[in-house]
Amino acid sequence: MLLRGTGVGRGIAIGPVVRMPDPLSEPDEKRRTTDADSEYSRARAALTTVAADLADRAALAGGEAEGVIHAQAMMTQDPALLDDVRSRIEAGSTAERAVFEAFHSVRQLLLSMGGSPADRAVDVADVSQRVIAQLRGVAPPGVPNVDHPFVLLASDLAPSDAAMLDIGQVLGLITLGGGPTSHTAILARSKGIVAVVGVADAAGIDDGATVLLDAGDGTVTVAPTPEEIAASRERLLARRVAVPVGPGTLADGTGIELLANIGSPDEAEAALRQGAEGIGLFRTEFLFFGARTAPTVAEQQAVYRRLFAACEGKRVVVRTLDAGSDKPLAFLGTGVEENPALGVRGIRALRAHESVLRDQLTALAAADAETDADVWVMAPMVADADETGYFVALARSLGIRVAGVMAEVPSCALMAGQVLGIADFVSIGTNDLTQYTLAADRRLAAVAGYSDPWHPAVLRLVKMLGDAGTQSGRPVGVCGEAAADPMLAVVLVGLGISSLSMAPSALDAVRTQLRQHTLEHARALAVSALGASTAADARARVSEQS
Template sequence: MQLRGTGVGVGVAIGSVIRMADPLPEPPDRVSELAPDVESERATSALTATAADLAARGLTAGGTAKDVLEAQALMAADPSLGTEVENRVQAGATAERAVFDAFVGYRDMLAGMGGYLAERAADLDDISQRVRAHLAGVPAPGVPSPGHPFVLVARDLSPADTATLDLDQVSAVVTVDGGPTSHTAILAREKSIVAIVGVAGASSLLDGDSVIVDAGADTVTVGPTPDELAAAEHRIAERAAIATAPIEPGRLADGTAVPLLANLGSADGAAAAVRLGAEGVGLFRTEFLFLDAERAPGIDEQRAEYVRLLEAFPGRKVVVRVLDAGADKPLSFVNDDAEPNPALGLRGIRALRAAEPVLRDQLTALAQAEAETEAELQVMAPMIATVEETRYFTELAHELGIRVAGVMIETPAAALIADRVLGVAEFASIGTNDLTQYTMAADRLLGSVAALQDPWHPAVLRLIGEVGAAGATSGKPVGVCGEAAADPLLAVVLVGLGVTSLSMSPSAIADVRASLRGYDLADAARIARAALAAEGATEARQAARAAAEAR
């Protein structure tokens, strides 16, 4: 029997299933037998301990996981939630019930708002579980530890669970929920975990079931035959050889250069990215400097961090995205208005224009950092939708000393007028996560529409092709820095659509490099045409595989 989902990368693993325990049940709704002050102290201690535990997990995990877990720690310590818990305790509730009701109230309110707020809703469920487990004096529901390697099967994984998986024990992860851009998928790719998400039939798997998890084929094979096991073991050996192969620049079989760059969230990951073969940086997210701050950092503070990054890549291209505030990253000093649909509101370049001093300081700091280092700095603006926005950003960037200014293509509008956008900007980088979200009208953080959040959809590919064609006509580079670039076969399709560089989680570089070496430019264009001709994402992936094999 085979179950299907969305693979993360192309890894293969063989093992036996261990299911993740179900979450704690809803606590009884009854009047506490303890004094309100006693219950209040219990609740406050549990919230504080949970926040500290999440922060500690973040320090251990590092990378993207650190940012996610630190954000969860701040949620656990949120004064407004603490007040909600306190009010319920004073009204006679137990600490357990007060925590449950307070978090559910916030979760339901935020879940209905989409985007970043929907993501926070899921995080609130996990934090509530952890606080109530602390109150009960039991381990928080989480990853089991059977004492031997296993395939973890779960409804979904919280960021805290994914970030701290013991890779010596967990050989693969299979989740019922989630999509290709969920936290589970992103963190699994960063940690090189074999994973398949969105496997609807995974709820039928039982502890001890023997399975092959093939992320490259998007399949979970239950009760595999000897021949299937032998084929999987061969694939595992092939991937081990790829991981240890000499590091060379990204290119196609005919020598066409395709630089393979890293997506980074802070300078801390620079050394590891170089070690894994990154030829530069295709997306440096600067939000880590701004999140959780009451005010924007000053020029000197920013410059020091940018210098630290640029010094790690002397003579290499480093593309920095200016602050992408709004939607999933609201900042009060940029925009403190409550928006019913923040993903469609004042975010990206729109938010920065409304708070131009923040943008001016950031561009100034970046220009100063470039002057102190030998990296080839390029700076881009997020969420561009019009030529006028493009002109505003590029002119301001040049005025403040940035030599190369470009834009992110994340909206269908920008993709459809890419020829005019590239008439102003010096390069474009396609953010496939948001481009897919806006093309398919499917919130990329909402599990109920995860199946639509797939960059393989021909509508998304067609928009990418528009940008690639505009780049070829104008002679300007077009990169991809979304999660799509980390898919080895989709990477070939992207090159066939005119993309000239690919940026991804550093752990994905080896697989993408190996995949590109198997095809020349004519092959890539042919495989891309096959995907474009399909009706949907699943069919496009299948058509591309068939075309790739028909040589």
């Protein structure tokens, strides 16, 4: 039986399926038999324990996962939620029931809002399960602990589970929901785990059944024959033409810089060892998540100095704080928004709280002056030339030498000529660009099929930016997950992209694929993809001509 989804990476995996366990049962509605204070103390202790466990998981996970899991930990200490738990206990509920109902209320609110908030309902449910498990004295549901390698099958994974997957045991991952830019897919790619996501028909796969995952083809074969396994391995070998670690180049010698996306300074050295020519996206959110006040200039400067020192002589592209939407921060005070994905986020949030931005730029400039890295700084979610001009002028006034913007919303691409007349560079965040172009939340399973950067509408916006970069003589790169797809990386180069930044684990595959094509051929593939009507059509056209 052959099932189709969206592959993450280019590898294959073969092994027995182990299904994620069912969630804990809903607590009974029986009334408590202890006094309210004692019962509330139990609830607070469980919440505190879970918060500490999640904080430990965040630190171990690192990267983008760290901020997401930290946000989960913060839920357990939310004053409004604690008040809700207490009031339910005082009304007669047990600690388990009060916690369940309080978190369920938050989850239903998020689901009713749709978009990015709805996707956070998975995170809320995960925290609720962990607290209830702590109260019951049992292990929380999570990735099963088995004594043999396996392929994990799940509806979807909470960030705390996805980030902690043991690559020594988990051969591959199948999820019923999610798309190529979901948190699960991003974390699987960063850990080098073969995954096929969005396999809606996988629910019928029996526990223990042998499956063959081919991420390059985005397929799951149940009970594969020896011939099917052999054919899949041949395809894998064809994708792995050996290319030594070194600068990214096309077959005709055209240079394409291959950079790494990282979320903390500790990841920089490992990325460079894996062949990154520099850092194309340094996410600074980990400095701000969990904080009641913004970090000081001195605190930030110390972190940035450590990163820049590790990247001496190499480019480091830093994204200023990207907050708002699904990443709220208390000290920014954006308040409750009916549709936060279209609200005060990115550069809008920073502009509304300019002191936070000024401190960050001041710290970056000071750290740059102390080291020899080639530091570039960019603002997130920039919509047009006005926001570009605001950021670039402020950055330069505070000592930033190279100031650019991220193109994540269609308007930035439509105004590419004006934007690149001001900014020193543009980096395209294809994850958000895709979701805003297709009006499909990249983390919402119900619309996962739309969240595909191969869609010709997205590629046309990339071409607008690439053309504007060529005309202005200023670099345009891609730092979204699209850069980690080897064949799509070739198409992006054909659209005028000069650098690609990705999870370090994807560097070898992308470097190898680029070496198989000339610039002329990359441009021909791009033209073919632009003429397609759907993402699947674009992918098929390019595959046929490769």
